[in-house]
Amino acid sequence: MSLTAGDVKKIAHLARLNLLENDVTLYTQQLSTILNFVEQMNQADTAEIEPFFNPLDLGQRLRPDVVTEQNQRDAFQAIAPQVEAGLYLVPQVIEGEE
Amino acid sequence: MLNKSIAELSHSLQAKKISSHELTQFFLERIKKLDPQLNSFITVTEQQALDAAKKADAQLAQGKAGPLTGIPIAQKDIFCTLGVKTSCGSKMLDNFISPYDATVIKRFNEAGMVMLGKTNMDEFAMGSSNENSYYGSVKNPWNVEYVPGGSSGGSAAAVAASLAPVATGTDTGGSIRQPAALCGISGIKPTYGRISRYGMIAFASSLDQGGLFAKSAEDLAWVLNTMAGFDENDSTSANIAVPDYTNTLNDSLKGLRIGLPKEFFSDALDKDIGNAIQTAIKVYEKLGATFHEINLPNTSLSIPAYYVIAPAECSSNLARFDGVRYGHRCEDPKDLEDLYKRSRSEGFGKEVTRRIMIGTYALSAGYYDAYYIKAQKIRRLVADDFRKAFKSVDVILGPTTPSPAFKLGEKTSDPISMYLSDIYTIAVNLAGLPGMSIPAGFTKGLPIGMQLIGNAFAEARLLNVAHAYQKETDWHTKTPEGF
Numbered sequence: 001m002s003l004t005a006g007d008v009k010k011i012a013h014l015a016r017l018n019l020l021e022n023d024v025t026l027y028t029q030q031l032s033t034i035l036n037f038v039e040q041m042n043q044a045d046t047a048e049i050e051p052f053f054n055p056l057d058l059g060q061r062l063r064p065d066v067v068t069e070q071n072q073r074d075a076f077q078a079i080a081p082q083v084e085a086g087l088y089l090v091p092q093v094i095e096g097e098e
Numbered sequence: 099m100l101n102k103s104i105a106e107l108s109h110s111l112q113a114k115k116i117s118s119h120e121l122t123q124f125f126l127e128r129i130k131k132l133d134p135q136l137n138s139f140i141t142v143t144e145q146q147a148l149d150a151a152k153k154a155d156a157q158l159a160q161g162k163a164g165p166l167t168g169i170p171i172a173q174k175d176i177f178c179t180l181g182v183k184t185s186c187g188s189k190m191l192d193n194f195i196s197p198y199d200a201t202v203i204k205r206f207n208e209a210g211m212v213m214l215g216k217t218n219m220d221e222f223a224m225g226s227s228n229e230n231s232y233y234g235s236v237k238n239p240w241n242v243e244y245v246p247g248g249s250s251g252g253s254a255a256a257v258a259a260s261l262a263p264v265a266t267g268t269d270t271g272g273s274i275r276q277p278a279a280l281c282g283i284s285g286i287k288p289t290y291g292r293i294s295r296y297g298m299i300a301f302a303s304s305l306d307q308g309g310l311f312a313k314s315a316e317d318l319a320w321v322l323n324t325m326a327g328f329d330e331n332d333s334t335s336a337n338i339a340v341p342d343y344t345n346t347l348n349d350s351l352k353g354l355r356i357g358l359p360k361e362f363f364s365d366a367l368d369k370d371i372g373n374a375i376q377t378a379i380k381v382y383e384k385l386g387a388t389f390h391e392i393n394l395p396n397t398s399l400s401i402p403a404y405y406v407i408a409p410a411e412c413s414s415n416l417a418r419f420d421g422v423r424y425g426h427r428c429e430d431p432k433d434l435e436d437l438y439k440r441s442r443s444e445g446f447g448k449e450v451t452r453r454i455m456i457g458t459y460a461l462s463a464g465y466y467d468a469y470y471i472k473a474q475k476i477r478r479l480v481a482d483d484f485r486k487a488f489k490s491v492d493v494i495l496g497p498t499t500p501s502p503a504f505k506l507g508e509k510t511s512d513p514i515s516m517y518l519s520d521i522y523t524i525a526v527n528l529a530g531l532p533g534m535s536i537p538a539g540f541t542k543g544l545p546i547g548m549q550l551i552g553n554a555f556a557e558a559r560l561l562n563v564a565h566a567y568q569k570e571t572d573w574h575t576k577t578p579e580g581f
Contacts (some may be wrong), residue, residue: 001146005175005184007459008455010243011455011458011459012455013146014458014462015442015454015455015458016417016420016435016438016439016442017412017439017442017446017451018439018442018443019441019443027452029456030452030513031452031455031456031459032544033513033514034405034452034456034513034514035456035459037271037402037405037514037517038402038405038406038469038473039129039402039408040398040399040402041399041403041473042472043399043465043471043476044160044396044479045570046472046476046479048473049475049478049479050475050478051471051474051477051478052474052475052477052478052481053303053304053474054210054304054334054530055290055291055338055528055529055530055531056290056291056334056554060333060487061337063330067116068133072197074126075197076197076423076424077192079193079195079197079424080199080422080423081422081424081425081427082130082427085515086422088422090422090430090434090437090550091431091433091436091437092433093433093434097372
């Protein structure tokens with residue numbers, strides 16, 4: 001599997017990463033090498049095999065539907081990059097009237 | 099204090115022969131004096147440590163102390179620690195002061211242990227050499243031109259250099275066992291689900307497992323007693339009783355059936371490591387164990403499967419780092435997309451970026467079945483290999499790594515060669531089984547690690563088998579010159 005520079009740019013966008021032009025070349029080569037390497041998986045016939053998602057094959061544990069979390073907004077927002085009036089601030093997303 | 103076991107330190111503390119303050123001061127001074135050569139700590143929490151020691155001494159004076167009260171410990175910087183920087187080796191979290199304690203940190207604090215600081219690691223636990231840390235590489239105390247292994251390289255180097263008597267680590271593909279081997283100390287990765295993952299920054303959630311480094315299996319047993327156990331806050335925590343691991347350390351090995359996987363002894367294995375393992379086999383035979391060749395035929399496929407599953411889970415877990423709620427944020431974002439993209443690209447290093455992209459690709463529309471589902475099917479084949487093997491043997495023994503520590507910089511430009519250094523450890527994570535590495539010799543001045551693999555929740559058996567070997571040999575008592 002060889003990726004093109006266009007593929008790598010698309011993957012970077014999906015992962016919300018910004019790549020420098022020089023890095024695109026490097027990652028195109030490295031990611032292609034890694035994908036070629038993982039293609040060894042195709043040596044194994046897995047047609048009849050069920051995927052294995054949890055090492056203990058345990059189901060998801062459920063707990064009673066009661067509130068266990070306390071409000072820690074102030075503690076959590078104390079380490080946020082930008083907050084105002086209890087809200088996390090980001091650049092404007094929705095066009096609105098000024 | 100330097101070469102005392104945790105049991106001895108505990109007895110000295112209870113008998114008031116030493117205070118926790120003296121013990122803590124002793125290790126803090128060693129860190130100050132010796133760590134500049136190793137870079138094994140990201141943060142030294144001197145004041146908190148002295149405060150905790152004072153509290154421990156008060157408990158000891160009141161007769162309210164437990165077996166670990168007053169014993170110092172170093173924590174891998176992947177465990178969230180209330181009020182203390184928790185960087186995970188990344189620029190992304192360089193400014194992150196955790197607002198809560200991980201469950202294991204809480205357990206150690208409640209047991210009265212004294213945290214000395216947070217240890218260096220590969221960024222987000224991705225790496226096998228500790229060269230991927232934002233805070234610089236860690237040096238191997240046996241030879242500072244060599245890597246200590248990774249990703250828990252800081253913890254391994256700190257214990258090897260006696261900067262802490264015990265340290266935590268995490269193991270997703272070998273990140274405890276490989277650095278334990280390369281630094282000549284004992285390390286245990288318990289069964290998936292045995293140790294709480296709550297507050298342990300997630301890399302690949304179906305593989306990540308916390309564990310420990312110490313100088314001996316006995317020390318590991320003492321501390322694992324406190325670390326292990328069910329946690330409601332971790333949805334994959336196993337609700338299975340924890341035995342007292344120190345009770346069975348001295349059980350006889352007579353009749354123990356040990357499996358030797360044919361695949362672990364190929365030409366790829368360093369000759370001296372192979373010979374050291376053969377010598378260890380003779381020690382076990384003397385103790386009454388019998389050896390049986392077994393097959394783990396899908397071992398070679400475990401690395402490609404791992405390098406799909408781990409990146410896939412990592413790309414999903416690391417999506418939370420968006421520059422909005424905590425962590426690194428870029429300057430003057432022009433819109434929301436710019437905020438996400440620049441914050442993430444500035445915050446993540448190269449290996450993390452590579453793995454996020456591989457994972458994103460493997461999970462993207464049209465490729466999910468070919469990569470992720472295929473890898474999860476191979477994971478079942480790998481787990482089945484172990485299941486079959488454990489029908490005829492009690493424990494599996496082999497090398498931890500195919501070669502001893504490599505030089506700093508030797509493998510940084512070739513990701514695949516770095517990935518291959520985990521060939522003997524990765525399958526154990528895929529199957530969720532417990533594994534250990536203990537010192538078994540030296541080659542050209544560098545330590546050799548021997549791996550023991552057990553069936554699910556057989557930690558007590560593994561520690562017993564490791565302890566029996568350490569009573570017959572003295573590899574685990576060797577310390578690097580200058581430390």
